Amino acid sequence: MDWPVDASGLYEILTRLRAELPDFPLLITENGAAYDDYRDPSGDVHDPERIAYLGSHLAAVHRAIAEGADVRGFFLWSLLDNFEWAYGYSKRFGMIHVDFASQQRTLKDSARWYADVIRAGGLRAGDSLA
Numbered sequence: 001m002d003w004p005v006d007a008s009g010l011y012e013i014l015t016r017l018r019a020e021l022p023d024f025p026l027l028i029t030e031n032g033a034a035y036d037d038y039r040d041p042s043g044d045v046h047d048p049e050r051i052a053y054l055g056s057h058l059a060a061v062h063r064a065i066a067e068g069a070d071v072r073g074f075f076l077w078s079l080l081d082n083f084e085w086a087y088g089y090s091k092r093f094g095m096i097h098v099d100f101a102s103q104q105r106t107l108k109d110s111a112r113w114y115a116d117v118i119r120a121g122g123l124r125a126g127d128s129l130a
Helices: 006-021 049-065 109-120
Strands: 027-029 069-075 096-098 104-108
Touching: 006 027, 006 049, 049 069, 049 109
Parallel strands: 027 069
Antiparallel strands: 096 104
């Protein structure tokens, strides 16, 4: 999408909301980014940019929680590649690649990475973000 990616904005809004609404629980919804994902000849989908995006945003949320933000959930946009209103099927937001002609689904590297983060209960010091 060529949009700037800066997770500090998420941290700043969460800490601002903590200061202005200290007893207000927060949910982060539809957080994600579009990249030029494709299946390589072996059928894998490597998306290191999405992993870096998610890692930096999860780290920003963790930092805000450590400083008292009452964040109750973090939801990705999107699980599957899908139709985007402004760009149709040309942009891929999901952690699961969808071949729109055949409807075949392929887990991207980011899906496996995110599953590992969830299984571990969050990011750990030294986790690779790519």
